[in-house]
Amino acid sequence: MNAPPDIATEAADHVRIVLVGTQHPGNIGSAARALKTMGLRRLVLVAPQKFPHADADAMAAGADDVLASALRVDTLAEAVADCRLVLGCTARSRRVQLRELRPRDAAAMAHAEAVAGGEVALVFGRERTGLDNAELQLCHAAVHIPANPDYSSLNLAAAVQVLSYELRLALLGAGGEMPVHAAALPAGAVPHAALEGFFAQLADTLEAIDFHKGRAPASAMRKLRRLFVRTGLDEKEIRLLRGILADAQRMARLARDAGRA
Numbered sequence: 083m084n085a086p087p088d089i090a091t092e093a094a095d096h097v098r099i100v101l102v103g104t105q106h107p108g109n110i111g112s113a114a115r116a117l118k119t120m121g122l123r124r125l126v127l128v129a130p131q132k133f134p135h136a137d138a139d140a141m142a143a144g145a146d147d148v149l150a151s152a153l154r155v156d157t158l159a160e161a162v163a164d165c166r167l168v169l170g171c172t173a174r175s176r177r178v179q180l181r182e183l184r185p186r187d188a189a190a191m192a193h194a195e196a197v198a199g200g201e202v203a204l205v206f207g208r209e210r211t212g213l214d215n216a217e218l219q220l221c222h223a224a225v226h227i228p229a230n231p232d233y234s235s236l237n238l239a240a241a242v243q244v245l246s247y248e249l250r251l252a253l254l255g256a257g258g259e260m261p262v263h264a265a266a267l268p269a270g271a272v273p274h275a276a277l278e279g280f281f282a283q284l285a286d287t288l289e290a291i292d293f294h295k296g297r298a299p300a301s302a303m304r305k306l307r308r309l310f311v312r313t314g315l316d317e318k319e320i321r322l323l324r325g326i327l328a329d330a331q332r333m334a335r336l337a338r339d340a341g342r343a
């Protein structure tokens with residue numbers, strides 16, 4: 083007898099699991115199995131160290147279709163360019179200046195975005211070192227599984243299983259109402275690449291108007307990223323802000339040229 087169709091399929095197809103720099107190919111196979119058991123299908127591999135590999139095939143068991151259709155890219159930015167919500171899973175709590183969510187709240191947000199038709203990425207780091215700071219900065223929020231604080235690092239595929247399970251519960255409607263603090267965190271209203279374009283122009287403008295005055299730009303940019311990611315800018319707002327930046331850049335050019343004259 084055929085199994086009934088999976089009711090969660092349509093929204094689930096808006097969700098991708100992204101594995102960054104995975105070292106052990108067996109973990110890629112296990113992760114593929116973990117997400118397929120929860121009705122997810124999309125796996126993206128950012129610069130895996132060894133793939134394809136027999137260990138990945140062996141651990142995937144019946145999820146070889148997920149492995150075969152896995153997308154392979156060079157950078158996390160490429161993997162999430164079209165995403166409206168990017169959630170980075172971290173083994174260490176409060177390591178980054180990002181809002182931190184529990185898996186259930188993260189799943190509720192991912193569910194809301196996926197049902198609205200937005201693309202969602204759940205991002206997992208390397209076995210040894212997790213996600214680096216630049217990668218975490220591409221994320222709208224961090225997700226931490228509240229594990230034993232003395233031993234909080236799950237196996238990569240086990241972490242994928244926990245998040246995929248929570249997402250499945252949310253997709254099946256077992257998650258109940260969206261928790262208030264998850265609802266209060268707006269998902270980006272524009273694809274990630276648009277926001278990155280804005281941040282790049284913002285960084286250039288701050289240089290052009292000599293905002294940093296010799297200080298390293300990283301800290302101010304981190305705070306500004308958090309501010310704008312939190313507000314969930316839409317396309318019109320980004321156009322407006324970029325228009326202001328363009329004028330500021332133009333004025334800086336004029337001032338520089340006048341100084342030279």
Ligand code: SAH
Nearest residue numbers: 171172173206207210212226227235236241
């Ligand atoms: N030593 C690494 C651990 C990496 S474990 C570090 O400290 O960052 C590999 C990946 O599994 C992590 O990058 C994260 O994406 C996921 N992971 C492991 N434990 C987790 C936890 N408790 N909460 C959320 N994600 C976790």
